[in-house]
Amino acid sequence: MLKSLSMAFLLMVGLSGCAYNSVFVNYPSQIAPYKQQLSSDYPTANINDLADNINGNDGLLYAQESGRIMQVAGDFERSKAYYQQAISAYQAFDDKAIISASKLGSGASSLLLNDNAIPYRGPGYERIMVHQYQALNYLFSGDAQGALVEVRRSNELQSIEQARYQKSQKSVQNMANGTIDAQMAQLSQSTGSVTSSFLNAYSYYITGLLHELANEPNDAFIDYRKAAQITPDNQYLQQDLVRLAKQLAMPQLDEFQQRWGEAVMPSEGQGQVVFIVERSFVPEKQSITVPFPINGNIQSASLATYQPQRQLTTASLIQGLGDNLEAQNIANIDALAINALKEDLPAALFRQAARIYAKYELNQSVQSGSRRANNQVDAGALVMQIFNVISEQADRRSWLTLPRQAQIAKQFIDAGDYDIRLNNSQNVKIEVKPSRTTLIWAIETGNRTRFYSIII
Template sequence: MPSPVPYQALLLLLVTLLSGCATSSLFNPYPQQAAHWKGDLSSEEPERALRHLDRRTRSADKLLYLQERARVAQIAGDIERSQADFAEVIALYDAQDQQAVVRASSAGGGVGALMVNDNALPYRGQEHERIMVHGMQALNYWQLGDLEAAAVEFRRVTLEQQVAEERRARDISRALEDSEPVAPPSDFEQELAGLNRAAADVRSSIQNAYLYYLAGVFREGVGDYNNALVDYKKAWEVNPSLSLLPADIARVEARGNRRYVTDQGQVVIAYEQGFIPPREEINLPIPTIHGYFAVAFPTYSSHQTPPSSLRVTATADNDAPIETRTEVAAALSGMAARALRDGVPGMLARQTLRATAKYEAQKRANDDLGLFGAFATQIYNLVSESADLRSWLTLPAYAQLGRLELPPGDHALTLWGTGGSATVEIPVTRGGITLVRVIDTGQRLHITVMPALEETP
């Protein structure tokens, strides 16, 4: 009579996997889910996207869906809801920091932890996503007029980038200590060529010049010139090709030394273009002691949509129009690819261990449970070999910046982007800063004129 232990263990693994399917994306790939609310954001009723997300925020992937809903609410203009959702996301990330458990413990221990696919584990977020949460929350508070809370979030933008770099170094060191390096098959790099090309455009998946720049804009606007100077210099260090920065650094240095006199006001354009591309799945042969096993890996296509600048024209009374174009400060699509590429060695090691464990489990199930064991393990192997395609998909593909100097008064700003064109009235104050945020969803421009930051007397 067969032993009941393998039977119970196999059932436990199947239940664990299938419960993960209900809340993750094994049967309904996440990019297909996200296509619904991304499409709604380009429609005449962007708030419909919120209804797609409401029930999903109660799943095991709560953090991911809350990030999406907070961003969707922000685009749709429901700033209070966006602020509340981002606050809950921040609390979830902070709770993760307090947990003294390793990531795999979420799936159990021993063989069970190895057997469960990454896609069946609750979503824990990525470093570049966590940093963007604080940046977007800072913009929420700014829009709501709570400058003190905005200042706190901008400080966390800076802090989280420092902490994330330290955490990444520790994680890499720990991974090297805890597992033997796995030699990839000869065609491994060729299969990941698209991912490598997508990741090559950025130097870091963590350092974000767009958020450093916006933090500098905010601090300059409230008269915190020393910290504004630090932020602008950090943005220049991360992205030395951003041509705005030399003039910004010189201006803030002059302001800090009380040598800056102007009759003009500053207008900053923050242009968030498109959506970050979804991950794709490829199947790769992984060598184990039992031979080669085909396993699913997430990747990014090398065929990324290139950035397209926003053209901006300002007019006032009978003055000649002033025109500028935005330039890329941060390629979020490249940062996401870099984060995935940096994680490939760890994924390769886990997939190799998982393939070996699955082989052993299948052999025992076949021996102990006969036809049932063969059937059950085949079902398990079929549904468990899907790549983890989850990521925050309403983030912009590119975050761009532009700047104008205009005389005080009301101005008409005309904007041309991939999502169409629009004209908006903006106030400009002497020595002050007006931030115009433009979110381009591909078919629409969502425009927000933030409360102007006045020059400190």
């Protein structure tokens, strides 16, 4: 009995190393210093410390975070390398036809520890955004064809994730639990009109934009329309559809013009400016306690949730182009994250119930052994209680350097040089050329806004 308890402690100590960072130390606290640095003059400080974890249990997640940090800092080549590691990790999950020994080990440890012992696979919306951001890396590195490859993969994944979710829901049985039901209702209030995690208007918009810039207007129209179905009130999307319907002489033109007005077309000598604005950070998961009754006793477990979120309703104001231009919302990434948690809660609840039962049985076994030994190893029961408390950690892992919200704006203006500003940011200079598109990517992280622009 003492030998088995000693092994339990060794397991706890062993799993607290780099390969299992999140088992006993919650993930948001690990990533917090790196998020703070994104508001400083040194956004990539200690990036190697973060990237060193890519070979561990949460390697896919650390690759995503490292790629995003380098991208925010404007190092698109290093970002591309980190994102490729994340993409390879996703592919490795896909390609596993048999259960490896390492996966057996993680499954066994997660049964007695927590879901953080399971290798991080990432929800569908994160995987989609890896390809979207990789496309922007290629684009801002001057490789438009590489960017198109990535956005096509992003589109394909949205369809795959939708089919996977629908299939998984059929196999998940409803489990009655008042605490979970209350959390599901609260989470639903936080997502507004967003009803899934895998349909992302931001990704569809980027795909449509790249198709249009590649002179593929039919493909652009299809993706703009998908984006508009998800975010129907965005006036820039509406104008894109009217303009392309007119350009392609589509039968929907009359309907679109009645709904959204006449198409705005560029005048001679004008170019187009397109703004992508990313704001703040997605929220962190929090932990809640969920009661489970077993044989007349109430056992407690920890599950992840999101606290109610205050909506970001203020439009970003772009100055310096003549009349002020307001960016409009294209996607709430926080709503995608909340929906991803909602979609996983039934399966997480099932795993947690199995874990609570396993811990209960192990605790009963220890107590029984103590009684048979005339209470000489009563410490065994205390050790198991401590072990249960320490190991009971909600899985709070998620990609935390993602933006909370994405907005877009577009305008045709005369060619020339402009001094622009976003909200209260510093002024930056951009150039507009006739019959060309100037794409400006503005990333707000705390009190810092960074601008990247390219003429296409």
